[in-house]
Amino acid sequence: MLQKDPATGVFTAKAHLPPGQYSYVYVVDGNVVTDPGLQTFPDAEYGDVHRIWSFLPDLFRVFYCTGWEEAALAYRRVVNGQPLTKEWQQLTMVNAPSRGNSLGVWKMATIVPTDPAEVLEFTLNNGAPPADVARFKEDRPGSAPVYACPFPGSFKLAKGMLRPFPRGAEARIMLVSDIDGTMIGDMSSPDVFTSSERFADYWENSASLTGSLLVYNTGRSLGQFVDLMKKCDGKVAIPDVVITAVGTKVWHLDETNGRTAASGLKWIEDTNWTLSLDAGWNLDVVRRLARQVMGAYNDDSLLCILDDGSEHRHRMALTADVKVLDAVVERLKDGFRRERLEVRIITSGNGSHRYIDCVPQSAGKEKALQYVRQQFGVPEHLCVAAGDSGNDILMLEGDHPAIVVGNAQPELVTWLVRQEQNGKVIYADASYADGILEGLARHSLY
Numbered sequence: 001m002l003q004k005d006p007a008t009g010v011f012t013a014k015a016h017l018p019p020g021q022y023s024y025v026y027v028v029d030g031n032v033v034t035d036p037g038l039q040t041f042p043d044a045e046y047g048d049v050h051r052i053w054s055f056l057p058d059l060f061r062v063f064y065c066t067g068w069e070e071a072a073l074a075y076r077r078v079v080n081g082q083p084l085t086k087e088w089q090q091l092t093m094v095n096a097p098s099r100g101n102s103l104g105v106w107k108m109a110t111i112v113p114t115d116p117a118e119v120l121e122f123t124l125n126n127g128a129p130p131a132d133v134a135r136f137k138e139d140r141p142g143s144a145p146v147y148a149c150p151f152p153g154s155f156k157l158a159k160g161m162l163r164p165f166p167r168g169a170e171a172r173i174m175l176v177s178d179i180d181g182t183m184i185g186d187m188s189s190p191d192v193f194t195s196s197e198r199f200a201d202y203w204e205n206s207a208s209l210t211g212s213l214l215v216y217n218t219g220r221s222l223g224q225f226v227d228l229m230k231k232c233d234g235k236v237a238i239p240d241v242v243i244t245a246v247g248t249k250v251w252h253l254d255e256t257n258g259r260t261a262a263s264g265l266k267w268i269e270d271t272n273w274t275l276s277l278d279a280g281w282n283l284d285v286v287r288r289l290a291r292q293v294m295g296a297y298n299d300d301s302l303l304c305i306l307d308d309g310s311e312h313r314h315r316m317a318l319t320a321d322v323k324v325l326d327a328v329v330e331r332l333k334d335g336f337r338r339e340r341l342e343v344r345i346i347t348s349g350n351g352s353h354r355y356i357d358c359v360p361q362s363a364g365k366e367k368a369l370q371y372v373r374q375q376f377g378v379p380e381h382l383c384v385a386a387g388d389s390g391n392d393i394l395m396l397e398g399d400h401p402a403i404v405v406g407n408a409q410p411e412l413v414t415w416l417v418r419q420e421q422n423g424k425v426i427y428a429d430a431s432y433a434d435g436i437l438e439g440l441a442r443h444s445l446y
Helices: 192-206 223-231 271-276 283-297 324-340 365-376 391-398 412-416 432-442
Strands: 020-024 026-028 031-033 041-043 047-054 060-066 072-078 089-092 105-109 120-123 146-150 153-158 159-165 174-177 213-217 241-245 247-251 267-269 304-307 316-321 343-348 353-360 383-387 402-404 426-428
Touching: 041 159, 060 120, 089 120, 146 153, 146 159, 159 283, 174 365, 192 432, 213 365, 223 241, 223 353, 241 365, 247 271, 247 365, 271 365, 283 304, 283 316, 283 324, 304 432, 324 343, 324 353, 343 391, 365 383, 383 432, 391 402, 391 412, 391 432, 402 412, 412 426, 426 432
Parallel strands: 060 153, 174 213, 174 383, 213 241, 383 402, 402 426
Antiparallel strands: 020 047, 026 031, 041 047, 060 105, 072 089, 072 120, 120 146, 153 159, 241 247, 247 267, 304 316, 316 353, 343 353
């Protein structure tokens, strides 16, 4: 409740909120109103709303990229040019949740200020005793005796340069991206990894430092995904979670030896998600109905089964010629209705043939996205989906920000043209992973 100041007539309130972006409106005498002097944004539930960010408390946060196995921050507090203590204190830095880069890994340290006007002066070392001349290594700026954070905030130090890093004081986000045609370009092109390498560099040196989560949401099987990661040879960012087979499997990165050492080739199945899909699903009946439809054409060039559920028990995958696609989908729908099965039919692809995936109604890219989002406790407005094709529509139309990359297939662009232009879905000019970066920036989540 806002309290009125009798002297000024101004209504104010204070609230301690977890870091993140918040929407708000005013309720005056029972009526919902907005401030005409402030920018508004569309909201599905409340209409026009104002938005405001809540940040972590004012702390000194220092992120440091180094090749040392250990790093320590030697620091002192200074107020009005005077040190608060004679001795320098030392704090061992911890690994940031990032895989690092060619220079080494990211370390981080957090220090609580004792005075609003406090300046933090510091140097860095490898944790060895200063008296051990042979082992002791130190990092100081070339143009000054010490580094200095002029006020509490988030700062990043790499290559001898201290720079502001406001993202370090913001809440983590979760990016859920399709792989083929979105995160990765045309595999036949010599420039296939150009944009994905730029994205990986951004992710590991910015977003992941704050614990942001990267999720790949793909129609591929886990085996196909792992084979792709081998071909990518480190040119594509390693995700924290992979959703495979159009939302019927969820896998978590095996971090037995820590995220920095994880290869991206070993994954742990989320069996709770798999078991949740059994309700309302009967693979034997789905197989029988699919084979009946196959029999009506008896021509593999028109319709054939790619996976009869042997690889994924919650998915039946087919491919159909566009000439018979609509008829095949209708036959499948009729069959599922007769058997009272709740089956979601997803079509995707381009060219002369389309993929048809039959999955439980409780599965699909958006359903799996929501499961993972809730698992990690990420607010809806900080979860972003990115895609390029028709089978991404379900997750792009979810109640969260979304990005359509500039190279999107015509089917997805046609869908996008029909959507309300309220800023929820960004259509990027840039293609592939560059389009994802553009979309994050336009959503103010870069």
